[in-house]
């Protein structure tokens with residue numbers, strides 16, 4: 001069957017939107033080459049169509065059949081039902097990319113009607129502006145060409161790296177959830193600036209420019225973060241006083257624990273669904 005859509009997103013939530021926005025913005029696909037379906041919220045599909053021009057065919061099964069690549073973007077807990085609905089009609093000549101946390105390629109393969117290529121990806125919501133950090137790994141039926149095409153998809157929306165499947169939970173805990181940790185730090189810094197006497201707009205702008213500047217310093221100088229930090233920290237100065245407070249509250253260890261817990265949670269999400277019924 002001739003593919004009508006380059007991509008059909010199964011799931012129309014925040015991750016699907018972030019990828020759609022990035023793909024269109026970077027010219028990887030035209031809006032007409034993208035279909036999106038969800039469980040029942042037609043208003044959400046209309047809204048995505050109005051804002052991005054993507055298609056939301058009323059015949060959802062037809063949209064699945066007519067796509068070259070299916071992007072599974074439902075919550076892990078909804079994956080089993082979604083694959084009961086759509087898995088049987090997916091063919092060998094189609095490619096399946098799952099962005100779900102914790103769900104293994106083998107688990108997905110067992111729920112497809114055909115031995116289609118399955119690729120697991122873990123992007124993040126910075127896909128929306130072409131700045132994702134995405135890790136990819138292949139399932140057992142994915143060949144080099146499938147992986148390369150998946151890589152090209154995610155290259156269009158940011159940085160892409162290939163990992164083994166056993167590393168995917170760690171990727172999820174670090175860079176999948178990662179933007180949330182950074183936003184959390186931004187919230188705290190802005191709040192700190194305000195409580196120290198700055199106006200909200202000034203606290204926000206100074207925080208954001210500090211974040212952007214530090215990120216560019218890391219990328220452009222390629223210096224170690226510890227070295228860049230050392231250069232800011234004059235003995236007996238303000239930075240050292242601030243860093244000592246962070247150390248005394250185990251900020252470093254707390255961040256490490258957060259990433260480890262998110263990694264463990266990704267594993268738990270996979271295990272929670274691993275004993276549900278498999279298509280015979």
Ligand SMILES: NC(=O)C1=CN([C@@H]2O[C@H](COP(=O)(O)OP(=O)(O)OC[C@H]3O[C@@H](n4cnc5c(N)ncnc54)[C@H](O)[C@@H]3O)[C@@H](O)[C@H]2O)C=CC1
Pocket residue numbers: 010011012013014015016037038039040041072073074075076078081082083085099100101122123124125176177
């Ligand atoms: N939000 C994030 O930052 C990231 C999320 N992910 C993964 O992306 C996936 C989606 O996450 P979100 O977009 O945040 O969730 P969300 O809750 O915003 O969206 C889920 C979508 O799936 C749809 N859906 C549920 N059952 C369906 C079915 N049977 N058929 C078709 N559509 C169905 C819902 O209608 C909804 O549109 C999750 O598995 C998550 O682990 C991965 C990386 C980052």
Ligand SMILES: O=C(O)[C@@H]1CCC=N1
Pocket residue numbers: 101172176177
């Ligand atoms: O919170 C979650 O489960 C998803 C996976 C990575 C980011 N968001």
